Structures are given as structure tokens and as C-alpha cells.
Amino acid sequence: MNIDGKALAQELRNDLAVEVKQLQEERGITPGLTVILVGEDPASQVYVRNKVRQTKEIGMISNEIKMPAETSQQALLDELDKLNNDPAVHGILVQLPLPKHIDEALIIDTILPEKDVDGFHPMNSGRLCNGDAAALVPCTPQGCVLLAKKHLGDNLCGKHAVVIGRSNIVGKPVSLLLLQESCTVTIAHSRTKDLAALCATADILVAAVGRPEMVKADWVKPGATVIDVGINRIATEDGKGRLVGDVDFADVEPVADAITPVPGGVGPMTIACLLKNTVEAARRFG
Ligand code: GUN
DSSP states (O other): OOOOHHHHHHHHHHHHHHHHHHHHHHHHOOOOEEEEEHHHHHHHHHHHHHHHHHHHHTTEEEEEEEOTTTTOOOHHHHHHHHHHHOTTTTTEEOHHHHHOTTTTHHHHHHGGGGGBTOOHHHHHHHHTTTTTTTTOOOOOHHHHHHHHHHHSSSOOOOOOEEEEEEOOOOOOOOHHHHHHEEEEEEEOOOOTTTTHHHHHTTTTEESSOTTTTTTTTGGGGGTTTEOOOEEEOOOOOSSSSSEEEBBBBHTTTTTTOOOOOOOOSSSHHHHHHHHHHHHHHHHHOO
């Protein structure tokens, strides 16, 4: 069966809209999210447009700052300084990747941890690592765990979770979240030996490698829950291309107990969790 990320994201946004109203009525706060896009990367433009639309839809304030690709690092740092000091801005997101001449780590370090709704600042990743509830947690990993719980229920205790991918954005934080849920977690990656056999021991398999349709049926234990984080565009004969995940959906779907589709699985949850982090930042620090 499919785990419907679109429906779960809609539920989450409905709950958030109620929370936004409460914050306005009880404390006079309207949560505000500012997204900065440097350059004209087409995929990033689509992501940012969706973020802006959904932020407004639940009654929050959305602000989009577009900067040309040749923007200097200092100009971006200056902009962040302004936003860090603006009390109407509760969340700041700098869309990645940034142009090569800008030091991504420096930019992330400059965002106030209290406004870092991506959860990428070392203060937030450190807190997540320490199991500190004050962490703002990266959005895609949060979405993955919510999707797994949607199918398996809230108790993931003792399950073997295998995460393929060790990125700071997904692989590492989702592993830490699953560990917090008392899963036994294995982090696999491109250098892992016998990857297919290892994956086939997973009760929960999270694929976050960015390799189109890499995970096949014999990588999956019958009855496993599969969370596909990949969004890969592959060429098609009509030239339009098609989005596929890191999991070969048609191959794996009959073996798994449940699987997230691409599109319509993890993707919608990422934005919903970004809105959730922004509402939380406004509630805590607004
Ligand atoms: N680019 C791709 N995914 C993300 C994300 O989650 N946050 C930011 N800031 N940029 C991204």
C-alpha cells in the first residue's frame, strides 16, 4: 500500500492553520517566514514558489527575497543580519544549493539558531544529536518519521531502521530521529559492503541517496515500510522527463507492506514541516 504524503501534509497544515489563528488571537503574533533564493536554478524556483504559496494559505506572513546569482557573500550576510534583527521574521530559509562563490556553511552559521527553520545550524544539529527538545529539526527527516508513524503507529521501538545516505540534510538527522524513537539504526552509504543484503534486514528502509530507482525488490524485506526521499528527474522518450524516487516503485511495491510514492510522499511533508518549524519558532521566540 501507499503512504499518502499529500493527505498527511494537508492534515498537518490544517492543524497549523488553527495554531496560527490562536497565536494571532492570544498573543498578537502572526508567524513570518522569509525565503531567500540566490540565482535562477529552475528546481529551486519551483520549491520556493510552493513554499511561499503554502505559507500564505495557512495564514502566515510569507516574504520572498530574490537575489541575482552574482550576489556577493557579504551582501547575503548583510541581508541575513537584517532578518536576524527583524522581530516580524520568525523563520529564515536560504534555499540551497548556493552559487559556488558563497560559503554555504558560513551562511548557515550566520542565521540565528532560533530562526533556523531548516534546522541546519550547528546549534540545532548539536541539540538534535543530544536529544534536546529545544532543537529545530530538519524538515525532510521530520516528514520521514511522521510518514513511518502514519503507517506503523507511534511506537517504533526496537525496529531495525536502515538509512541509505549520510547527508547533513537527510541521512544523519533522520538516523538520529529514528534512534530517538528507540529504533536500532544502521546508516548505510555508497561504500557500504553488501548494501542490498543489509537493506533486506530493515523493518524501516529510508532511501536518501539521489540515485534513480536504485532500491530493487530483493533489497526489501517482505512486509517492510519503505520511505523514499529521492526526487530524480529521468529522461523519457517524449522529452518531458519523469520524476522517480531512489526506490524502484513498481518493483518494490508488491514486496513492501507500505511505501511512500514519488511524487506525493516525502516531498509534501517537507514543506508542511517547514511551516510547523516556523509556527514553533514564532510560539517559542516570537
Ligand atoms: N534545497 C533542497 N532541499 C532543501 C532544504 O530542505 N532546505 C533548503 N534551504 N534548501 C534545500
